[in-house]
Amino acid sequence: LIKKNNTCVCANLFRSKPSQRHQASPDLNKIKLIKRHELEIDELRPLYMDFQATTPMDPRVLDAMLPYQVNYYGNPHSKTHAFGWESESAMETARRQVADLIGADPREIIFTSGATESNNMAIKGVARFYKTKKRHVITTQTEHKCVLDSCRILASEGFSITYLPVQANGIVDLELLEASIRPDTSLLSVMTINNEIGVKQPMKEIGQICRSKGVFLHTDAAQAVGKIPINVTDMKVDLMSISGHKIYGPKGVGALYVRRRPRVRLEPLQSGGGQERGLRSGTVPTPLAVGLGAACSIAQQEMEYDHQRVSMLANRLVQKITSELPDVIMNGDAEQRYAGCVNLSFAYVEGESLLMALKDVALSSGSACTSASLEPSYVLRAIGTDEDLAHSSIRFGIGRFTTEAEVDYTAEKCITQVSRLREMSPLWEMVQEGIDLKSIKWTQH
């Protein structure tokens, strides 16, 4: 609605003659509609339950970053003046904070632009460095898109890739993994915690297998770092990807852990001035690196407290929903999981319509990077979920800032909307009458 001279244009329409005002003129109805629309725009914000897609920044992280956005703006690679020195000192402090969280040495941490870049660097870099002798890379079918796509690029360069299947609970079969390692395997990549179903892989055992066979182990730990205790020595991991915005840090920064003993060599993806040990050239963004460091240090402090709270809230959500609604399936192993990622399939309900019905809760039906396409999630397909159940899955993300009130609101809304949608569903009616849907022969009309 265009406002002229700060008065509403529709004010002119009210200067009608007294006799005309008694009729409900079409202009008046239009004005009412416009006014109501304007009020609706100023509506309340939905509550956030999508912590796997991204997390809000912790106020302590923002507080640590701001001085470097305002006054301490030097380039950390400038060696000749105080601006450079103070910026470099902040960057090195951040590096140590990241290293301490995962039990690494600060010299083993490389700052990148995020976990996607770290994954690309690790997979393409290691494979290409050892390509003269080793041409085989192994990964799983439930990896993040950036890992699968990097492997696809390697395949087009002549590497041979094995995509390991996962069991119905989402966990890789260790015997199958060991059997698929060949003498010419250079790298195995398995994500620690899956971003869609929250399943935790047995990293210690996988690390043991890889160490014994002389294969480098890379893990995408974006969803795991800061949430569960991680030690790169215990896990026998050689490369690890870390993402800032999954642990209440800033977006646009991440890190790659590259083991020094025994040394892992990589072919750098980004060439330039040789920063970050020559593995990732480019000015390190000090404010973002400081933010990542602060986020890691806070995560280390708060890990126990957050873990207890998130587990309690996740249990509360699942108990509330499953006690009122039948035919709800949790995707992924019930024990080997991170509590804060709950993926539920509601049978006989379509996922997109449920998301639209729950419009004042921010939820997702799969990972953010694949939600634009109409296909159901490949992760759910890999764990053997039926096509129709895969379409009805919703991912609930619980994090540090979630409250009991938000969980209760989400559970109640979910129960109401699923019941309502099921009432409207002819499939649900048939199931209530005892008809087995799999026995129906659907005909064309």
Add this chain to the structure above:
Amino acid sequence: MAAAVRSQVISLYRMMLTESKKFPSYNYRTYALRRVRDAFRANGALEDPRAVERLVVEGQQTLALIKRQVSIGRMYATQKSVVDD
């Protein structure tokens, strides 16, 4: 704990809660209130004066942080959350 230190800790606790209530964001506000309360509760039995002193200093720094972040939150305030009373 000496009486002077005890009253200092109590006044710090009250100030932190007062400032935390001013967060415009529902999630930050509830987190700050909950975390401050749980942290003071967890450290309630502490006797060692140096440890107590260290925590008090940390508390004062956190209080300053809360004040700064509340101002920033107010500068960039948005609508209230659905579950906000």
